[in-house]
Amino acid sequence: MAQRRQPRRAARNGTPYPEALTAFGERVRLITPDQWDSPTPCADWSVRDLVNHLTGEQLWVPELLMGATIGEVGGRFDGDVLGDDPVTAWTEAAEAAREAWAVPGATELTVHLSFADASGQYYLDQLTTDLVIHSWDLAEGTGRLTRLPAELVEFALGEFAGYGDLSGSGLFDPPLPVPPDAGPQTRLLALAGRRDGG
Numbered sequence: 001m002a003q004r005r006q007p008r009r010a011a012r013n014g015t016p017y018p019e020a021l022t023a024f025g026e027r028v029r030l031i032t033p034d035q036w037d038s039p040t041p042c043a044d045w046s047v048r049d050l051v052n053h054l055t056g057e058q059l060w061v062p063e064l065l066m067g068a069t070i071g072e073v074g075g076r077f078d079g080d081v082l083g084d085d086p087v088t089a090w091t092e093a094a095e096a097a098r099e100a101w102a103v104p105g106a107t108e109l110t111v112h113l114s115f116a117d118a119s120g121q122y123y124l125d126q127l128t129t130d131l132v133i134h135s136w137d138l139a140e141g142t143g144r145l146t147r148l149p150a151e152l153v154e155f156a157l158g159e160f161a162g163y164g165d166l167s168g169s170g171l172f173d174p175p176l177p178v179p180p181d182a183g184p185q186t187r188l189l190a191l192a193g194r195r196d197g198g
Contacts, residue, residue: 015121015124015125015128015155016128016151016152016155017124017127017128018098019149019151019152020127020128020131020132020135020152021058023131023135023148023149024090024131024134024135024138025090025091026145027135027138027142027144027145028051028086028087028090028091028138029087030142030144031047031051031086031087031142032142035047035141035142036048036086038141038142039141040137040138040140040141041136041137041140041141042134045137046141047141047142048086050134050137050138050141051082051086051138052080052082052086053134054090054131055081055082055086055089055090055093056093057130058093058096058127059081059093059096059097060073061097061100061101061127062096062097062099062100064112064113064123065103065109065111065120067111067112068112069112070112070113097127101124106120106124107119107120107121107124108120111123125159128152129155129159132152132153132155132156132188133156133192136148136185136194137194146197147185150184153184153185157188157191160188160192161191173192173194174193175190175191175192176193176194177190
């Protein structure tokens with residue numbers, strides 16, 4: 001995710017980033033060989049493209065937490081980062097990112113994002129929300145595990161409420177209307193321009 005205004009509310013501790021990594025990883029490991037080219041709810045992204053995107057995001061984490069700028073990293077993580085073994089590429093990138101965030105004080109750092117300098121906490125919240133939404137996208141693309149963990153849905157729903165309409169970024173469709181009695185996952189996906197099929 002990119003070019004979001006920072007939420008006005010105070011940052012908080014306890015972001016469920018490790019759980020979000022686990023949820024996405026579970027869905028990666030369920031991809032069958034014939035599904036890597038399958039479409040996903042992300043326009044123009046296949047299952048492989050989606051996994052590549054999330055893997056690339058995790059590869060950035062250690063660099064940015066060490067103070068690197070976008071320019072200093074350059075194009076190192078552009079293009080295909082999955083190689084011949086996408087599951088291993090994802091697993092290694094996720095573990096390196098998890099370890100980088102586990103360093104005491106990581107959320108208190110200033111990181112140089114593509115659109116502005118931001119707090120480590122904001123960056124962590126952003127990454128987590130992206131993982132949650134794309135876990136559902138991946139599940140839809142493969143037809144497996146389309147119900148997301150309630151804790152992750154609740155967290156991402158709170159984040160999206162602070163972001164507002166993100167359709168102008170080109171990353172999401174406009175928000176969709178939902179019934180008043182819609183459940184949390186349906187409401188979350190609608191905010192991201194997605195229709196919950198289950």
